[in-house]
Amino acid sequence: xxxxxxxxxxxxxxxxxxxxxxxxxxxxxxxxxxxxxxxxxxxxxxxxxxxxxxxxxxxxxxxxxxxxxxxxxxxxxxxxxxxxxxxxxxxxxxxxxxxxxxxxxxxxxxxxxxxxxxxxxxxxxxxxxxxxxxxxxxxxxxxxxxxxxxxxxxxxxxxxxxxxxxxxxxxxxxxxxxxxxxxxxxxxxxxxxxxxxxxxxxxxxxxxxxxxxxxxxxxxxxxxxxxxxxxxxxxxxxxxxxxxxxxxxxxxxxxxxxxxxxxxxxxxxxxxxxxxxxxxxxxxxxxxxxxxxxxxxxxxxxxxxxxxxxxxxxxxxxxxxxxxxxxxxxxxxxxxxxxxxxxxxxxxxxxxxxxxxxxxxxxxxxxxxxxxxxxxxxxxxxxxxxxxxxxxxxxxxxxxxxxxxxxxxxxxxxxxxxxxxxxxxxxxxxxxxxxxxxxxxxxxxxxxxxxxxxxxxxxxxxxxxxxxxxxxxxxxxxxxxxxxxxxxxxxxxxxxxxxxxxxxxxxxxxxxxxxxxxxxxxxxxxxxxxxxxxxxxxxxxxxxxxxxxxxxxxxxxxxxxxxxxxxxxxxxxxxxxxxxxxxxxxxxxxxxxxxxxxxxxxxxxxxxxxxxxxxxxxxxxxxxxxxxxxxxxxxxxxxxxxxxxxxxxxxxxxxxxxxxxxxxxxxxxxxxxxxxxxxxxxxxxxxxxxxxxxxxxxxxxxxxxxxxxxxxxxxxxxxxxxxxxxxxxxxxxxxxxxxxxxxxxxxxxxxxxxxxxxxxxxxxxxxxxxxxxxxxxxxxxxxxxxxxxxxxxxxxxxxxxxxxxxxxxxxxxxxxxxxxxxxx
Numbered sequence: 001x002x003x004x005x006x007x008x009x010x011x012x013x014x015x016x017x018x019x020x021x022x023x024x025x026x027x028x029x030x031x032x033x034x035x036x037x038x039x040x041x042x043x044x045x046x047x048x049x050x051x052x053x054x055x056x057x058x059x060x061x062x063x064x065x066x067x068x069x070x071x072x073x074x075x076x077x078x079x080x081x082x083x084x085x086x087x088x089x090x091x092x093x094x095x096x097x098x099x100x101x102x103x104x105x106x107x108x109x110x111x112x113x114x115x116x117x118x119x120x121x122x123x124x125x126x127x128x129x130x131x132x133x134x135x136x137x138x139x140x141x142x143x144x145x146x147x148x149x150x151x152x153x154x155x156x157x158x159x160x161x162x163x164x165x166x167x168x169x170x171x172x173x174x175x176x177x178x179x180x181x182x183x184x185x186x187x188x189x190x191x192x193x194x195x196x197x198x199x200x201x202x203x204x205x206x207x208x209x210x211x212x213x214x215x216x217x218x219x220x221x222x223x224x225x226x227x228x229x230x231x232x233x234x235x236x237x238x239x240x241x242x243x244x245x246x247x248x249x250x251x252x253x254x255x256x257x258x259x260x261x262x263x264x265x266x267x268x269x270x271x272x273x274x275x276x277x278x279x280x281x282x283x284x285x286x287x288x289x290x291x292x293x294x295x296x297x298x299x300x301x302x303x304x305x306x307x308x309x310x311x312x313x314x315x316x317x318x319x320x321x322x323x324x325x326x327x328x329x330x331x332x333x334x335x336x337x338x339x340x341x342x343x344x345x346x347x348x349x350x351x352x353x354x355x356x357x358x359x360x361x362x363x364x365x366x367x368x369x370x371x372x373x374x375x376x377x378x379x380x381x382x383x384x385x386x387x388x389x390x391x392x393x394x395x396x397x398x399x400x401x402x403x404x405x406x407x408x409x410x411x412x413x414x415x416x417x418x419x420x421x422x423x424x425x426x427x428x429x430x431x432x433x434x435x436x437x438x439x440x441x442x443x444x445x446x447x448x449x450x451x452x453x454x455x456x457x458x459x460x461x462x463x464x465x466x467x468x469x470x471x472x473x474x475x476x477x478x479x480x481x482x483x484x485x486x487x488x489x490x491x492x493x494x495x496x497x498x499x500x501x502x503x504x505x506x507x508x509x510x511x512x513x514x515x516x517x518x519x520x521x522x523x524x525x526x527x528x529x530x531x532x533x534x535x536x537x538x539x540x541x542x543x544x545x546x547x548x549x550x551x552x553x554x555x556x557x558x559x560x561x562x563x564x565x566x567x568x569x570x571x572x573x574x575x576x577x578x579x580x581x582x583x584x585x586x587x588x589x590x591x592x593x594x595x596x597x598x599x600x601x602x603x604x605x606x607x608x609x610x611x612x613x614x615x616x617x618x619x620x621x622x623x624x625x626x627x628x629x630x631x632x633x634x635x636x637x638x639x640x641x642x643x644x645x646x647x648x649x650x651x652x653x654x655x656x657x658x659x660x661x662x663x664x665x666x667x668x669x670x671x672x673x674x675x676x677x678x679x680x681x682x683x684x685x686x687x688x689x690x691x692x693x694x695x696x697x698x699x700x701x702x703x704x705x706x707x708x709x710x711x712x713x714x715x716x717x718x719x720x721x722x723x724x725x726x727x728x729x730x731x732x733x734x735x736x737x738x739x740x741x742x743x744x745x746x747x748x749x750x751x752x753x754x755x756x757x758x759x760x761x762x763x764x765x766x767x768x769x770x771x772x773x774x775x776x777x778x779x780x781x782x783x784x785x786x787x788x789x790x791x792x793x794x795x796x797x798x799x800x801x802x803x804x805x806x807x808x809x810x811x812x813x814x815x816x817x818x819x820x821x822x823x824x
Contacts, residue, residue: 014696041692185244245298485777517763521709527670660685
């Protein structure tokens with residue numbers, strides 16, 4: 001890549017360095033002439049997605065951000081640290097962690113996301129180390145640690161980075177502790193509920209009826225000495241609060257600290273008020289103690305939160321077998337020809353790394369000696385392999401598909417994959433989660449709850465009651481009025497929705513994904529590996545059967561993707577291969593005594609083999625269609641061509657049509673040239689096709705689309721990861737790379753494109769279900785408030801209303817979202 005200088009400038013779209021020659025490419029508007037573009041693809045992005053003035057949005061800042069992630073700071077003395085923070089689960093957590101980080105001396109900026117449980121912190125390393133940042137953020141139940149250290153401590157390298165974070169030793173310990181605390185808390189709570197069921201509830205009922213056995217409970221506590229029971233009730237209920245309800249209380253504390261009421265605060269009002277009321281009641285010798293309300297509400301809310309967390313882990317477990325783009329070890333070639341395997345992190349500039357056919361290049365560098373072919377689709381999105389000659393730049397993460405490669409490590413021992421990962425992390429940490437509607441409702445109801453308690457307290461004092469009576473009146477009012485179930489219904493509803501999505505082959509990583517899906521205005525599809533299978537297959541074969549069989553016999557010994565496609569055309573090729581040679585442009589050999597040549601037209605020119613003009617015209621035509629022409633010949637003469645290309649995925653047309661019918665715009669982005677995407681541009685449901693677009697250009701295109709609406713991006717490759725992370729919603733296919741899966745919010749596990757449209761229908765149904773359950777959650781208050789106004793409220797009625805509400809919400813949440821097979 002050229003260095004910036006007098007003859008270079010930045011691409012107005014992706015931020016890449018371009019020469020003046022590239023900048024002089026013709027454009028269709030005068031406004032665009034003022035900008036430089038690194039490729040026709042970026043120029044098309046600017047032309048198609050330009051601002052109101054027709055200018056390329058004048059967004060060099062966005063261009064820089066698209067290419068390498070948001071800049072840490074104009075101050076070069078600052079460093080950017082990416083942390084994972086276990087225990088983040090809401091928009092309130094994001095705000096608290098950002099506030100806490102920015103209060104630290106030496107921190108210039110911080111951005112957190114509960115969607116990815118991460119935070120990035122820009123800080124002065126001389127005043128604050130990454131370790132000190134971790135320590136400062138590990139408070140109130142949050143546990144912070146560096147994202148690069150988030151893999152399992154047992155050395156696990158399989159699966160996606162996100163799955164390794166979610167299943168790593170630290171995460172497992174945190175989840176195990178939460179589960180253990182919850183179980184122990186419920187055990188304590190169960191002991192305390194026994195006397196309620198056996199004694200207290202019958203006593204409460206005896207006040208309304210003397211039917212049957214209840215007649216024996218009428219005077220059971222006529223001389224109740226509450227003080228004798230206070231230590232037992234107080235300690236056991238306190239243990240439940242600490243063990244099972246502490247995360248709930250923490251969420252309430254954080255919301256108060258930030259002055260942003262949420263559903264956890266409403267639930268905390270209920271359990272704390274019930275606990276305090278019960279303590280005062282026992283001390284006064286009353287039997288209407290509400291400790292059972294404290295236990296049941298804390299247990300139900302935390303059960304829903306815990307269930308949601310468990311389902312989220314199940315979702316990440318579904319993708320642990322994806323392709324890994326990062327390389328952990330490198331094979332260093334010594335001067336005497338021997339090799340030593342070392343961790344990639346230990347590589348130094350100038351080291352020579354041996355990469356065998358089929359392996360990934362660990363870091364960026366330069367090809368040293370020999371020629372080979374490389375599949376760079378993981379980074380560039382280009383579906384066809386690229387020939388490499390000595391001195392050519394090599395992209396870390398690409399796959400050597402023909403011959404071995406010796407790569408000289410560059411000045412920086414990093415790969416393009418590493419930089420893309422950093423970009424994904426930058427965008428993820430800026431991807432603030434969507435605050436739940438229930439939290440917005442909680443913010444409106446909190447003043448009502450507090451006002452109700454205050455009015456009752458002053459009314460009792462005005463009527464001549466003592467302070468103790470007034471205090472108990474306030475606490476009971478809060479128990480009755482506070483809609484605690486708003487903290488129970490959303491996580492339970494989301495967990496059930498995510499579970500059904502998993503059963504449909506749709507893996508959801510983020511509990512707010514359904515809400516964002518409902519708001520999508522445009523869906524951007526990557527082409528290679530997304531709308532197409534990404535696997536090479538023979539599309540046409542204008543070659544005699546015996547020559548095709550001979551070509552297949554040779555190609556069985558080659559490692560090129562096109563070779564595998566040709567070899568697959570003949571079952572057990574009958575020819576006997578007597579000689580075999582491979583080059584960067586094809587293969588040659590002797591099959592059954594005949595010289596056979598298979599490959600690029602350049603190979604035929606180099607060998608002096610005849611290539612008729614008619615065949616050359618056919619080769620040019622195939623290339624214009626975005627396919628790969630492979631020339632086949634024997635005994636010094638080219639006789640035909642085999643056309644190789646990747647096949648469109650099944651159901652792509654139906655998926656695009658359904659999205660278009662639902663009012664969603666469809667855009668196709670590809671790193672291939674325009675001819676390769678012609679078939680998709682011809683579909684009436686596709687609004688735009690943007691070809692020849694670099695990974696940075698894809699990210700910039702997504703950002704430009706976001707200026708006019710909510711955007712979802714569908715991709716499968718590492719090169720798509722920054723765009724997936726930059727979109728309002730990222731969707732990856734199950735066969736995609738690990739980095740693409742990490743960057744996405746949703747994945748189609750079975751590579752079924754129809755799953756994209758099905759996800760939209762699931763999202764709409766899930767939204768309706770959440771709204772229904774929020775309404776049912778208020779059923780508790782609809783029962784409790786009239787009973788309290790009638791003056792007959794008891795812990796039995798309160799607990800009964802809680803149980804009924806939980807059953808109604810649970811039953812509604814468990815109903816299938818897609819009711820019939822036709823819906824699916």
